Amino acid sequence: RGRTLEHIIVGCLKYGITALPAGHIIHHIDHSTDNNAPENLQLMTISEHVKYHRECRRKERGAPSKHS
Numbered sequence: 001r002g003r004t005l006e007h008i009i010v011g012c013l014k015y016g017i018t019a020l021p022a023g024h025i026i027h028h029i030d031h032s033t034d035n036n037a038p039e040n041l042q043l044m045t046i047s048e049h050v051k052y053h054r055e056c057r058r059k060e061r062g063a064p065s066k067h068s
Contacts, residue, residue: 006036007026007028007033007036007041008020008026010026010036010037010038010041011026011038011041011042011043012026013038014038014041015043020043023045023046023047024043024044024045024046025043025044025045025046025049026041026042026043026044027041027042027043027044027049027052028040028041029041029042
């Protein structure tokens, strides 16, 4: 649509890149999409992001971690 979301712009500036590499996202560490502070943003692959949130959901349900 010709627009770039603020967290992507801030994340790219934080990591010194001009655009997200293919297959990457900018993740909100505190899960608050309103908090676009550089220290709250993390560059992750889509695969890492999916695994991270899968683990978060597992912990919320009280299920044991695959790493435990």
